[in-house]
Amino acid sequence: MAVGSLRYLIPQSLGLISRKLISPSNTNILSSNIIKSSILKSPKRLFHSSLSNKTYEEEKEVLDTLLEKLPESDKEHLSKLRNIGISAHIDSGKTTFTERVLFYTGRIKQIHEVRGNDKVGAKMDHMDLEREKGITIQSAATYCSWDKDDKNYHFNLIDTPGHIDFTIEVERALRVLDGAVLVVCAVAGVQSQTVTVDRQMRRYNVPRITFINKMDRVGADPFRVIDQLNKKLRIPAAALQIPIGMESDLQGVVNIIDRVALYSEGSQGEKIVQKEVPAELVDLMEEKRSLLIETLADVDDEIAEIFLDEKVPSVEQIKAAIRRSTIARKFTPVLMGSALANRSVQPVLDAICDYLPDPSEVLNKALDIDNNETSVNLIPSSKEPLVALAFKLEEGNYGQLTYLRVYQGKLKKGGYIKHVKTGKKIKVSRLVRMHSEEMEDVPEVGSGEICATFGIDCSSGDTFTDGINYSMSSMYVPDSVISLSIKTDTKDSANFSKAVSRFQKEDPTFRVNYDVESSQTVISGMGELHLEVYVERMKREYNVHCTTGKPQVAYREAILGASPFDYLHKRQSGGAGQYARVAGEISSLVGENQFETKVVGGKIPDKFLFACEKGFNDACEKGPLIGSKVLGCKMIINDGQMHIVDSSEFSFRTATIGAFKQGFLNSNPVVLEPIMQLAVTSPNEFQGNVNGLLNKLLAIIQETENGPDEFTIYAECSLNSLFGFATSLRACTQGKGEFTMEFKNYSPTPPQLQKQLIAEYQKKLQAKK
Numbered sequence: 001m002a003v004g005s006l007r008y009l010i011p012q013s014l015g016l017i018s019r020k021l022i023s024p025s026n027t028n029i030l031s032s033n034i035i036k037s038s039i040l041k042s043p044k045r046l047f048h049s050s051l052s053n054k055t056y057e058e059e060k061e062v063l064d065t066l067l068e069k070l071p072e073s074d075k076e077h078l079s080k081l082r083n084i085g086i087s088a089h090i091d092s093g094k095t096t097f098t099e100r101v102l103f104y105t106g107r108i109k110q111i112h113e114v115r116g117n118d119k120v121g122a123k124m125d126h127m128d129l130e131r132e133k134g135i136t137i138q139s140a141a142t143y144c145s146w147d148k149d150d151k152n153y154h155f156n157l158i159d160t161p162g163h164i165d166f167t168i169e170v171e172r173a174l175r176v177l178d179g180a181v182l183v184v185c186a187v188a189g190v191q192s193q194t195v196t197v198d199r200q201m202r203r204y205n206v207p208r209i210t211f212i213n214k215m216d217r218v219g220a221d222p223f224r225v226i227d228q229l230n231k232k233l234r235i236p237a238a239a240l241q242i243p244i245g246m247e248s249d250l251q252g253v254v255n256i257i258d259r260v261a262l263y264s265e266g267s268q269g270e271k272i273v274q275k276e277v278p279a280e281l282v283d284l285m286e287e288k289r290s291l292l293i294e295t296l297a298d299v300d301d302e303i304a305e306i307f308l309d310e311k312v313p314s315v316e317q318i319k320a321a322i323r324r325s326t327i328a329r330k331f332t333p334v335l336m337g338s339a340l341a342n343r344s345v346q347p348v349l350d351a352i353c354d355y356l357p358d359p360s361e362v363l364n365k366a367l368d369i370d371n372n373e374t375s376v377n378l379i380p381s382s383k384e385p386l387v388a389l390a391f392k393l394e395e396g397n398y399g400q401l402t403y404l405r406v407y408q409g410k411l412k413k414g415g416y417i418k419h420v421k422t423g424k425k426i427k428v429s430r431l432v433r434m435h436s437e438e439m440e441d442v443p444e445v446g447s448g449e450i451c452a453t454f455g456i457d458c459s460s461g462d463t464f465t466d467g468i469n470y471s472m473s474s475m476y477v478p479d480s481v482i483s484l485s486i487k488t489d490t491k492d493s494a495n496f497s498k499a500v501s502r503f504q505k506e507d508p509t510f511r512v513n514y515d516v517e518s519s520q521t522v523i524s525g526m527g528e529l530h531l532e533v534y535v536e537r538m539k540r541e542y543n544v545h546c547t548t549g550k551p552q553v554a555y556r557e558a559i560l561g562a563s564p565f566d567y568l569h570k571r572q573s574g575g576a577g578q579y580a581r582v583a584g585e586i587s588s589l590v591g592e593n594q595f596e597t598k599v600v601g602g603k604i605p606d607k608f609l610f611a612c613e614k615g616f617n618d619a620c621e622k623g624p625l626i627g628s629k630v631l632g633c634k635m636i637i638n639d640g641q642m643h644i645v646d647s648s649e650f651s652f653r654t655a656t657i658g659a660f661k662q663g664f665l666n667s668n669p670v671v672l673e674p675i676m677q678l679a680v681t682s683p684n685e686f687q688g689n690v691n692g693l694l695n696k697l698l699a700i701i702q703e704t705e706n707g708p709d710e711f712t713i714y715a716e717c718s719l720n721s722l723f724g725f726a727t728s729l730r731a732c733t734q735g736k737g738e739f740t741m742e743f744k745n746y747s748p749t750p751p752q753l754q755k756q757l758i759a760e761y762q763k764k765l766q767a768k769k
């Protein structure tokens, strides 16, 4: 598994690692085995890690045997199907690009720009809020057709949001896609979020082609960007094209494999006209063609042999090698153009057909629940039993809309499907293909396709079959890092409940809890913007007016040391008494909290030990320092005492809570806070200001990259210091600075803050008494 993906899979454990690092006795704690074992504990994570560990060669062998079972008619159908995601850093032009794809494939009749003057907005950004903010929040699915080499290809496209706060949308989209187009800006190059998206694509084994967009901008340099792809993303990348003209004079591209010039003509670039390669570009074309072959020789055995024999591969051999190595995720072919200027988008569609896999070329697995959850390979044949995954829910005008990816079998309108989690049989009363917010009714959907249906009560990540007990793995849901108290008018409470229940179903990273202590409703999520968007949506879509408190960081509690405990819980106030004594040791560990009993001689009977475990779980939910969740704690009970009359489950549960507190407070306890990985990009003239701002926030600057116009600073900073960062960054960069942040790990708070948090918590407890 790529080390990069570990951060995502075990954010809490990594938090513990950084905490452990400050303890000199634990210097070996970074051992990757320890990290792995803590991931593997969770069965739902096991699925992805087992997928990622498989090399493509092994996968291919399995795929080849599966394909033998595939009927010819299915093979033919699947070979024309592409499930594609479009991912990139914010503002790289994904939505603009998708709009062009829909226009050129004839799916829409007119192009509307993202922040265009026509006030319509791009087709895929259909929420009002998205149009106003000019960002994509929800991903929308659409389909279109493209003719290539006398074949009519069918694309299912998912436009994914770029902002890190909506990362769950990106993850979900990638989970069900077979390939992706990575859009990168020709000026800004590989940006912080490009790296994040790339990591996500690796996790889900998604092959990708790269489109360098914005070639019409001043300072565009596609070859610098390719260099960055090679170095920063560490994926061999080479150009399949070179530009004809640059910046405002961009006219098209040269296809360096076929050695033809492709000019974008017509008022909206709708005509691609083939001409001879301009003489002044021939040398560059040959240079880049050789470089392409050289890069392929590094990743593909067939080209390597031809290369070593000092022969030149044929056009067909080059294309076949690009396809093989792209699908094997060893290479990314690079195309270039400008979506906004309508230049060279169509060749990307050709490349999707040529180089990205069809659903039969990707290995998908499910868990056989009846067979001890063993993993089974799915065969993308319509003749196999149905297995479909609900990957996105949306509340539409006609009730809950559920997006499904069919992995094998067929989904028919009017047919019955089984919701594996509940065992319920559900009738598919309507089946539609989505085109942003519009839909088209279809009678059936075959294997490998994406569709949507109505009236199914489920959560995203659920599996549907026509009877078999298979389950696709759940998608990994990161822990929320920020919360906000929220108050609504009593008259709005019914609508508020409707809104939060819908949002929670649609987005598992958005959570709502009622805090009994403070009598407050608390919403939590992945960042300030994430929560801001939901509060705004409550107002707009449900007419719920809320007042929100100050955002709160999701603190955690942990211990750095270990300590024995011996605790007696005794109450004798008339009637039945309470008596329980528990003794043992508390210590820290990497991974999930653990409870163990080593009591001998029946000093505590089993039913009471069970109550002790419950007490331990209660204690971990509400730590002794500030009432936050406890991370990485192990409790062993090895001794105790009961009273024949006065002991009860309740007494042992209470005694364990008391014992936990005693042991915890004696084991060098700390409050942990979320640390965010921050990337700030801004024009060069503001570098001093941004540095100053980051220093003020006590951020740890890790790297600064200086480009010709812009610089990017990568830093770590506590989430606590980052509230309102958007405003301060705007202020010190005249609104030109941009940033992304994502959760990195938990780390101990500075002692002063810890003291303050404990004092506040104590005050709250006192006030309640």
Ligand SMILES: Nc1nc2c(ncn2[C@@H]2O[C@H](COP(=O)(O)OP(=O)(O)OP(=O)(O)O)[C@@H](O)[C@H]2O)c(=O)[nH]1
Residues within 6 Å of the ligand: 088, 089, 090, 091, 092, 093, 094, 095, 096, 097, 113, 114, 115, 134, 135, 136, 137, 161, 162, 163, 213, 214, 215, 216, 217, 337, 338, 339, 340, 341
């Ligand atoms: N010069 C130039 N600008 C472009 C190009 N493509 C997109 N843009 C502009 O870049 C901005 C961002 O484009 P979007 O299509 O919204 O980008 P996105 O990646 O979908 O953005 P998010 O949805 O926020 O992640 C808009 O103002 C576009 O008009 C291009 O090829 N050239």
